[in-house]
Amino acid sequence: MKIEERSALLVIDIQQEDFMEMNESNMDDPRWECIRNAKRVLDVFRARKLPVIQIKEVHRPDMVDFGRELDGSEGIHCMENSPYTDYAKLTYPVEGEYLISKRRYSAFFGTDLEILLKGLHVDTLYLIGGFTDVCVHYTAVDAHQNDYHIRVVKDAVAGSSREAHEYALKAIQYLQRDALITTADVEAADS
Structure with a gap:
């Protein structure tokens, strides 16, 4: 496996x-x-000076932007006035990385991600983060429908449950047969 030159890393939530x-x-x-593996993947992209796009979910204090999200299993989360909505310390963005805040599960929905990817001339997206069955899955599906190659680093993503994680990975692999890789694959491609 080789990391394609026109690749970017999406660090999701x-x-x-x-x-x-x-x-x-x-x-x-x-x-x-999962986060230790995510950091290892992030280190490879940083060392190769490939684009890193840090994505976080954020909601307004009056909750007008939750939409139907609270109809499911999730409670109120990722409020913009909470310090816990910030990026995790271990994978915290560094200068030169792109930052995107989203209000929905897909990083493409209602954000400028597509404009950014076109400007960077990216055609392959590597995905790490969470949840495999929610934000990673919906971002991967939208990437696929926008004709990007997707690589989900399956040991650097985590699901809402083990079963949901596995089903989401199967659904993603159904879309693109070469979509699932490991942290070791990314590191080996860099050597």
């Missing part, structure tokens, strides 16, 4: 809200495997 309990004393905890 890796925010403090999900990693607030992570600290220096528990970094090796198995529950942080």
Whole structure:
């Protein structure tokens, strides 16, 4: 496997809200495997100087932008006035990375992501973050429908449950047979 030159990394919703309990004393905890892998993938893209696009979900305090989102299993989350809505510390954006705030599951919906990708001449998107079955899945589907090649780093994404994670990965692979890769694949492509 080779990382294509016209690639970009989408860091999807890796925010403090999900990693607030992570600290220096528990970094090796198995529950942080996804974010540790995400950091490894991020390091490869940073070293190669390929575009990194950090995406976070944000909602207004009066909640007018939640839409139907609260009809499902999720409660109120990612409020713009909460410090937990910020990017997670381990994968925090660095200078030169692109930042996108979204109000819906797909990073394409109601954002300038498509304009940014066209300006960067990107044709392949690598996806890390969460949730596999929600924001990663809907972003991957929209990327596919906009004719991008997608690579979901399956050990650098996490789902709302193990079962939902696995089903979402199967659905993504149904769209593009070469879509699923691992952190080790990304690192090996860089060597």
